[in-house]
Amino acid sequence: MLRDAARGFLDDAAPVSNLRANRDAGRPYDPALWDEMVKMGWAGVLIGEDDGGSDMGFAAANTLAEEMGRTLAASPFLSTAVIAATTLRRAGAPGLAEIASGAATYALAIDExxxxxxxxxRMAARADGNGFSLSGTKTFVGEGTSATRLLVLAQSEAGPTLFSIDAERAGISREKLDLVDSRDHARITFDDVVATGEDVVGEVGQGLAALAPGLRAGQAALAAELTGLSAGAFAMTAGYLKERKQFGRHIGSFQALQHRAAHLWSEIEVTASTIVxxxxxxxxxPDEADLAVSLAKARATETANLAVREGVQMHGGIGMTDDFDMGFYMKRARVAAEWLGDYGYHAAVVARARGDAA
Structure with missing residues (x-):
């Protein structure tokens, strides 16, 4: 029921043309679309009822992310409703009600x-009175220009420490990164940004442990988005094979293309099982999910790569043009493959879990 409702809504409110409109208007995403998602309870899918959420669980969050991937719907769902909500909830930190209500959106500032x-x-969190002074630069920050709050990982004297801070705090500067997927990415510089003890998420020096639950949730949801992206690209390609004629025949009747389409469909189905x-x-x-999550992200990355390459090739010349939507799937697949760990990163996690690597 959740999948059907999400698909019906997104097909109507957030087709691929919506991403094109966002790009052409120079906006990170459509605020009205996010408001509708919040009203439907998607922002609180991983938040308890006491904080205004629906607490539907990770399988439900993955279902929503997968459907967003089908239409390339741009929103702060992954960074806010999945990563930040999971991190703050597990750490017992405040801010969940603001996420569920749509009052706050988050960006994850960890990559350097x-x-x-x-x-x-290596970003420094230097002790300063009863708090900290944060200095350094974070890059590839998803939702970095639009988020109202930041989850920031920095090195304190006691070890890596995670902070939740206002994105407009003095000393923070945000620079938009123009990546190929036309989504909201930024480079963020911290220049002696004041952080108090109340801004710490979890324990001082235990930032990696505090962040781990949110990362696992985000990686799984991103894998789900990539799987939805693969299905969306496949559906577009299959539709084209049934319409395009060559030598007086629909090209979908050519056996070579049928074999390639069948292979892609099979790969998507296998990958979908890893998402489930x-x-x-x-x-x-949740604390034993590393293998399952990394397997899903690695497979989803490879499957999406196959789906968009086959999609572009089977569309022929028009697949390479900006006028046709297939290119948007390829661009998003390329960026999403790198975020939160690429194929090599997650394949190594799987290998270690199986005892295949040191």
């Missing part, structure tokens, strides 16, 4: 280099 590596964080499994494990034993 070309690859996802939270443990390699990741949601199940996160709901049942």
């Amino acid at each position: 280099g070309p690859k996802f590596a939270p443990a390699a964080t 499994n990741a949601g199940r494990v996160l709901d049942a034993t």
Whole structure:
């Protein structure tokens, strides 16, 4: 029921043309669309009822993310309703009611280099009176220009520490990054930004532990989005195969293209099962979900790559033009493949969990 409701809403309110309109208007996402998502309870899908949420669980959050991927719907859902909500809830930190109501949106400021590596964080959190002074630069920050609050990982004397701070706090500057997927990404610089003890999420020096539940949830939801993206690209490609004629025949009747389409469909189905499994494990034993989540993200990355390459090739020349929507799927797949860990990162997690790597 949730999937059907989400698909009906997104097909009507957030088709791929909506992403094109956002890009052309220079806006990170459609605020009216996010307001509607909030009204439907999507912002509180992982928040308890006492804080205004519906507490439907990770499998439900993945279902919503997958349907958003089908139409490339742009919103702060992943960074806010999944990563921030899970992190704050597990840490017992305030702010959940503001997320559920739509009053606050979050961005995750952890990346500093070309690859996802939270443990390699070098941004400084220098002790300053009863609080901290944050200095350094974060890059590839999803929803970085639009978020009202930031989850920031920095190195204190006691070790990595996670902070939740107002995005407009003095000393913070945000620079928009123009990535190929036309979504909201930023480079954020912190220049002696004051953070108090109340801004700390979890315990001082235990930032990686505080962040881990949110990262697992976000990686699973991003994998779900990529799987939905693959299904959306496949549906567009299959529709084109049934319409385009060559040599007096629909090209979908050519056996070589049928084999390729069947192979892609099979890969999407197998990957979809890893998404279901990741949601199940996160709901049942969230602290033991690393293998299930990384398997889902690795497979979803590879499947999306296959889906968009096949989509562009089977569309022929028009698949490479901006006038046709297939290119938007390829661009989003490329960026999402890197966020929260690329294929190599998650394949290594799977290998270690299986005892195949040191």
